[in-house]
Amino acid sequence: MVKVGLTGGAASGKTTVCELFREKGVAVSIADDLARDAVKAGSPGFDAVVAWFGQGVVSERGELDRPALRRMLISDTESRRVLESIVQPEVIRLMGAFLEREEGRGAAMAVCEVPLLFELDLAGMFDVTLHVGVGHVCQCARLMARDGVTQTEAERLLALQLSDEEKRGRADLVLDNTRGLSELREGFYKVFEKIIKKSRGSL
Template sequence: MVKVGLTGGAASGKTTVCRLFMEKGVAVSIADELAREAVSPGSPGFDAVVAWFGDGVVGVDGGLDRPVLRRKLISDPESRRVLESIVQPEVIRLMKVFLEREEASGAVMAVCEVPLLFELNLEAMFDVTLHVGVDRATQCARLMERDGVAEAEAMRLLDLQLPDGDKRDRADLVIENMRGLSELKGAFYKVFEKIVKK
């Protein structure tokens, strides 16, 4: 089975690429969904986050208030490190379970969407690493529109991430996503064929 690690910066188009893989019948694991599972109400992760950040990060629905948490992370690097130490080990464990399950089922390909793939040095988990590339200005505009944040907050979030150029250098394959969906789809199909040939 070919194990694909899909990465890219915030608002680069990773979700759309995941959907394109799924349309091809490939099982996809989404890191953000695993991260939510790792800190779901009642989990040890949830209790650890609330113990560190306080009740102010709990939303009206009883789960974590992610916008409030994100603002804290942007302004406090130590808090970001603490949250990562709580969430990341569980996310990695869940990804490994997903890959093992897909391989046992006879799947020929499985994709894990991992925004921090290179930051966490997880390349060894995958046969192919795939980066969704986008320029910083486009990323910033998409973040502002998607999350309803000001430009300064969007830029601070991008500053926390490994630059696009560094990710490009480390990835086996790159899909460009700077000109819209039709270009993205064309780039995806070419890359998909390369992966299939593996």
């Protein structure tokens, strides 16, 4: 089974690429979903987050208020490290379990979407790393539109990750997403064929 690590900066289009993989019948694990599981209401992770950040990160529904938490992390390095120490080990464990499960059922390919793949040095978990690339200006604009943040907040959030250029240089494959959906889809099909070749012994 070919294990694909899909990464890219915030608002780069990773979710869309995940859907394209699913259209091909490939199982996809989303790191953000796993992170939610790691801190869902009632879990030890949830209790640890609230103990550190306070009730201000709890929504009216009794769940984590992720936008509020994100705003707190922008300018607080220590809090970000605390959150990472709570969430990341569990996310990595769940990803490993997903890959084992897919391999056990005989899947030819499985994809893990991991925004911080290179930052956390997780490339070794995968046979192929695929970066969804988008220029900084476009990425910042998309992040502002998606999350309703200011340009300053968007720049700070992007500064928490490796640059698009560095990720491009470290990835085995790059899927450019600076244009529209049709161009992204066309590029995806080419990348998908390359990954299929990898499964047959050549990339």
